[in-house]
Amino acid sequence: MKLFLKIFILAFALLSFTSANAVTIKWLHLNAENSPNMPGILKAVAEYEAKTGNTVELQYLENESFKAKLPTMLQSNDRPDIFYSWSGGVMYDQARAGFLRDVSGVVSDDYLSTLSAAAANAFTFEGQRVGIPTHVAQVAWWYNKDLVNQAGVDVSKIIYWEDLLEAVKQIKSAGITPICLGGKDKWPVHFIWTHLHIRNGGQDLFLESLNNGGWGRPEYVKSGEQMLELVALEPFQKGYLAATWPDQAGMFGDGKCAMALMGNWMYGSQAANSASGEGLGDDNMGMFNMPATKGGLGDPGDTLGGINGWLFSSSAPDEAVELIMHYVSKETQSVDAANGAYIPVVKGADTSIKNPFLKQVAGNIANSKYHQIFYDQFLGADIGRVVNDVSTDLAAGIISPEEATAQVQESWEFNQ
Amino acid sequence: MKTNMRTYYMYLFLFLMAATIFIPLYVSVMGGFKTVGELRTNALGLPSNWNFDNYLSILSNNKFWLYLWNSVVYAIGTTFFVLLFASMTAFVFAHVKFAGNRFLYNYFLLGLLFPFATAILPLFLRVRDFGLLGTSWAVILPQIAFGLGFAIILFRGFFKQMPSELFDAAFVDGCTYAQFYFRFTLPLSTPILATVSVITLTGSWNNYLLPLIMINDESLYSWPMGIMVFRGEYFTDWSKVLAYVSLTLVPAVIFFFALQKFIVAGLTGGAVKE
Amino acid sequence: MKSQKFDVILNRYSTLIIFLIPALTVFTLFVVLPIGEAAYYSFYRWNGYGYPEKFVGFKNYAYLFKNRVFIMSLKNNFYIIALSLFVQLPFALLVALMISDKIKGATFFRTIFFLPYILAEIVAGLIWAYIYDGNYGLVAAIWGFFGIDPIFMVGDKDLALIAILIVIFWKYFGIHMMIYIAGLQAISKEVLEAAKVDGAGPFTIAWRIKIPILLPTIRLSVFLSILGSLQLFDIIMPLTGGGPSNVTHSMVTYLYYFGVMRMKFGFGSAVGVIIFLICFTIAIAYQRILMRND
Numbered sequence: 004m005k006l007f008l009k010i011f012i013l014a015f016a017l018l019s020f021t022s023a024n025a026v027t028i029k030w031l032h033l034n035a036e037n038s039p040n041m042p043g044i045l046k047a048v049a050e051y052e053a054k055t056g057n058t059v060e061l062q063y064l065e066n067e068s069f070k071a072k073l074p075t076m077l078q079s080n081d082r083p084d085i086f087y088s089w090s091g092g093v094m095y096d097q098a099r100a101g102f103l104r105d106v107s108g109v110v111s112d113d114y115l116s117t118l119s120a121a122a123a124n125a126f127t128f129e130g131q132r133v134g135i136p137t138h139v140a141q142v143a144w145w146y147n148k149d150l151v152n153q154a155g156v157d158v159s160k161i162i163y164w165e166d167l168l169e170a171v172k173q174i175k176s177a178g179i180t181p182i183c184l185g186g187k188d189k190w191p192v193h194f195i196w197t198h199l200h201i202r203n204g205g206q207d208l209f210l211e212s213l214n215n216g217g218w219g220r221p222e223y224v225k226s227g228e229q230m231l232e233l234v235a236l237e238p239f240q241k242g243y244l245a246a247t248w249p250d251q252a253g254m255f256g257d258g259k260c261a262m263a264l265m266g267n268w269m270y271g272s273q274a275a276n277s278a279s280g281e282g283l284g285d286d287n288m289g290m291f292n293m294p295a296t297k298g299g300l301g302d303p304g305d306t307l308g309g310i311n312g313w314l315f316s317s318s319a320p321d322e323a324v325e326l327i328m329h330y331v332s333k334e335t336q337s338v339d340a341a342n343g344a345y346i347p348v349v350k351g352a353d354t355s356i357k358n359p360f361l362k363q364v365a366g367n368i369a370n371s372k373y374h375q376i377f378y379d380q381f382l383g384a385d386i387g388r389v390v391n392d393v394s395t396d397l398a399a400g401i402i403s404p405e406e407a408t409a410q411v412q413e414s415w416e417f418n419q
Numbered sequence: 420m421k422t423n424m425r426t427y428y429m430y431l432f433l434f435l436m437a438a439t440i441f442i443p444l445y446v447s448v449m450g451g452f453k454t455v456g457e458l459r460t461n462a463l464g465l466p467s468n469w470n471f472d473n474y475l476s477i478l479s480n481n482k483f484w485l486y487l488w489n490s491v492v493y494a495i496g497t498t499f500f501v502l503l504f505a506s507m508t509a510f511v512f513a514h515v516k517f518a519g520n521r522f523l524y525n526y527f528l529l530g531l532l533f534p535f536a537t538a539i540l541p542l543f544l545r546v547r548d549f550g551l552l553g554t555s556w557a558v559i560l561p562q563i564a565f566g567l568g569f570a571i572i573l574f575r576g577f578f579k580q581m582p583s584e585l586f587d588a589a590f591v592d593g594c595t596y597a598q599f600y601f602r603f604t605l606p607l608s609t610p611i612l613a614t615v616s617v618i619t620l621t622g623s624w625n626n627y628l629l630p631l632i633m634i635n636d637e638s639l640y641s642w643p644m645g646i647m648v649f650r651g652e653y654f655t656d657w658s659k660v661l662a663y664v665s666l667t668l669v670p671a672v673i674f675f676f677a678l679q680k681f682i683v684a685g686l687t688g689g690a691v692k693e
Numbered sequence: 694m695k696s697q698k699f700d701v702i703l704n705r706y707s708t709l710i711i712f713l714i715p716a717l718t719v720f721t722l723f724v725v726l727p728i729g730e731a732a733y734y735s736f737y738r739w740n741g742y743g744y745p746e747k748f749v750g751f752k753n754y755a756y757l758f759k760n761r762v763f764i765m766s767l768k769n770n771f772y773i774i775a776l777s778l779f780v781q782l783p784f785a786l787l788v789a790l791m792i793s794d795k796i797k798g799a800t801f802f803r804t805i806f807f808l809p810y811i812l813a814e815i816v817a818g819l820i821w822a823y824i825y826d827g828n829y830g831l832v833a834a835i836w837g838f839f840g841i842d843p844i845f846m847v848g849d850k851d852l853a854l855i856a857i858l859i860v861i862f863w864k865y866f867g868i869h870m871m872i873y874i875a876g877l878q879a880i881s882k883e884v885l886e887a888a889k890v891d892g893a894g895p896f897t898i899a900w901r902i903k904i905p906i907l908l909p910t911i912r913l914s915v916f917l918s919i920l921g922s923l924q925l926f927d928i929i930m931p932l933t934g935g936g937p938s939n940v941t942h943s944m945v946t947y948l949y950y951f952g953v954m955r956m957k958f959g960f961g962s963a964v965g966v967i968i969f970l971i972c973f974t975i976a977i978a979y980q981r982i983l984m985r986n987d
Contacts, residue, residue, distance in 0.1 A: 250826075443820050
């Protein structure tokens with residue numbers, strides 16, 4: 004008995020010793036089981052664990068729950084080492100509060116040079132590198148080729164905002180719902196308003212407003228007026244204020260409307276949410292960029308979208324950074340890109356994109372001089388939600404363009 | 420004949436009400452058996468194909484049972500302490516005369532006046548500072564605290580109803596308060612204990628916000644947090660959600676059926692006679 | 694003699710201490726102190742990280758009193774109270790009167806009516822969100838049956854609140870019914886028998902005898918109903934999220950949406966304090982005016 008005990012203790016001690024050197028990394032993500040992002044993550048984790056003997060704990064939270072829990076989670080001892088981020092204002096708040104780790108020392112220049120510079124920069128704050136980007140996205144007008152042809156509209160002729168309005172009129176008179184919109188979730192609506200801001204105001208004006216205020220400028224009021232022109236045509240589906248984003252995607256995938264202004268993830272979502280599960284099919288879908296506005300200070304090639312990635316919490320070990328550097332590699336990103344999971348940030352991985360839409364988007368972003376991150380992320384939790392609210396109010400026709408910008412200005416002032 | 424007509428109308432009315440109340444529940448349970456597509460086309464009817472996949476995949480998923488178990492732990496933990504602490508406190512309020520009796524009683528009633536959502540951050544910081552974050556106590560202790568108010572009202576009402584002769588007799592025999600509490604009060608309080616149990620168990624079972632804030636470790640998730648596992652960022656699988664929701668109804672309904680006699684008896688026993 | 698009296702006093706005070714301490718401690722630590730802290734935070738601007746640093750005095754409160762959405766949420770809370778008091782409670786009373794008489798199937802009806810109450814609020818919200826869905830929900834199927842275009846209640850500024858009120862009725866009707874049933878069953882049989890012997894019909898008995906005896910119970914139910922209405926939260930979130938255009942917020946959803954989710958915890962605390970003060974005032978008023986309750 005005593006011998007057995009001794010052996011047991013010895014074995015236990017040995018085990019503890021080996022595991023004492025192994026590190027456990029907690030990785031919090033927002034991908035549902037069937038998300039196309041998961042295979043890449045799982046493979047990278049398996050490879051990393053095998054290579055280093057460290058353990059990776061993957062944790063999943065749903066989108067809204069994640070946002071709700073973030074402040075408390077980052078202050079608990081259970082906090083994840085790695086977590087998802089849309090960069091922008093929310094990230095800046097976290098960095099300012101000291102919840103992120105500066106990993107500049109761990110990320111080598113060699114590795115950095117493999118990433119697109121713009122994307123990598125999005126994850127810095129006041130000189131500190133707090134995260135690593137993973138993919139980019141763009142918002143554009145998705146359209147249903149069949150329906151658009153039925154209405155006799157030629158999308159290649161849509162150059163200016165007025166052309167878009169004309170097209171909407173034409174589609175409507177053909178008895179087709181012009182635009183699907185998820186008004187209940189609000190963020191799909193804010194794309195319209197803010198994309199017009201990008202066209203009307205351009206990058207310099209945005210930075211000026213961000214730093215010094217003045218959101219009530221005429222360029223931005225004009226966006227509201229233009230949006231109201233659209234709303235006046237009654238282009239949205241019945242009950243659009245009660246529709247959620249999955250509703251919107253499903254509707255588009257079911258062929259119930261001609262167009263939707265949405266990020267490139269619409270490609271997968273419209274199929275997943277459709278009644279048949281198949282969606283519209285590649286042949287029947289198209290994408291065109293937000294048209295220019297006459298007299299706008301922005302460039303028609305400017306894009307609205309996201310730069311998403313992974314942040315490191317203040318207590319993250321070096322191993323966590325190494326794990327991400329392993330995951331965000333040309334190898335993994337090429338495979339994911341080929342599967343149409345997302346648009347990669349690692350240089351050269353974009354050549355693997357087979358999906359024509361993602362290719363188009365990748366090209367747009369690469370050529371864009373001004374890629375604005377979604378306002379509702381970039382401006383932070385408070386101002387961002389105000390933007391969502393006023394956009395939806397505009398779409399519902401209950402506030403004026405001046406009131407909309409005034410509310411944003413008020414929120415901005417409150418947060419100084 | 421008049422009475423018959425009246426009875427007939429009464430039953431008609433009751434049945435219509437019951438149907439209206441019941442339909443949403445029926446639709447959810449049936450919904451779990453349908454595909455997402457069918458949910459849209461055939462909302463009211465019986466499923467054309469009884470698709471057991473959703474229910475089966477949930478039942479066979481270990482996580483489901485883990486979440487249920489956690490909810491059970493939280494519920495029982497909370498209820499046990501609420502029963503103990505609240506009954507002790509109410510006992511004192513009902514039987515012991517002392518200065519500040521009324522004041523302290525009202526103090527506890529404060530708990531009813533406070534929406535939990537306000538307390539999220541202060542509560543979180545308190546739990547964190549006590550080093551309890553990430554343990555079951557992070558959920559159980561606040562739930563006990565917020566549940567005390569109502570429980571004390573119910574217990575006190577019930578205790579006051581108890582015949583005072585019993586008390587006087589025991590006292591003459593040299594019985595201490597504590598002895599009386601254990602030997603007489605508790606055994607006679609079965610109805611009210613059951614009532615408070617049902618209310619506390621249900622409250623804890625259904626609590627969504629508190630565990631969401633306090634628990635980060637997936638192995639300690641309660642079942643409402645499991646709902647979000649079935650709702651991805653870009654896709655809501657309604658039939659899975661409905662199946663999940665229907666399954667979690669089962670324990671709640673069982674509690675209720677087991678204890679429903681006591682609920683009425685407990686409420687009758689004096690709580691509502693305040 | 695002396696030692697006996699001493700024993701009694703010792704007994705009394707030691708009991709007091711031992712019996713009261715556990716509840717007092719837990720309650721103070723986890724309810725009262727957080728209330729105090731929330732009041733403290735309400736004077737700050739704080740994004741939830743670290744500790745509050747930016748003192749702003751009464752600014753949060755001043756903003757609230759001018760805020761259109763907050764005032765609307767106050768109004769909504771009072772609509773909900775009105776619904777409860779003037780529709781839900783009378784209905785619950787009516788049904789309780791019908792069922793408490795040990796008619797056939799009383800238990801069956803009781804169970805059905807009570808079921809919604811045991812549902813988690815968030816689950817009830819989800820189920821009804823599905824039902825109200827104008828495209829794919831039950832409501833759509835029903836309208837479709839009649840050949841009318843479905844109305845999207847949840848997305849309609851004017852109808853959304855009504856949609857919510859229906860769900861609230863559905864969910865809480867049962868608990869009030871149960872309370873009334875309990876109260877009714879406690880009415881002594883002799884009184885009822887005597888009335889019947891005197892030739893009183895069921896309506897008269899109900900109106901002249903049962904209800905008057907039931908008044909304390911009714912008062913309790915009203916009190917709980919008002920407090921509950923003021924704290925409504927979980928049920929609104931999945932249904933409308935406070936929308937469309939922020940017209941269906943209750944005070945607590947307002948707190949959550951504009952305070953917690955926007956990382957403005959000082960502001961959210963101010964809302965919480967106001968809710969608390971309103972509940973507190975009502976509780977005191979109730980006690981003074983109606984004397985007996987609590």
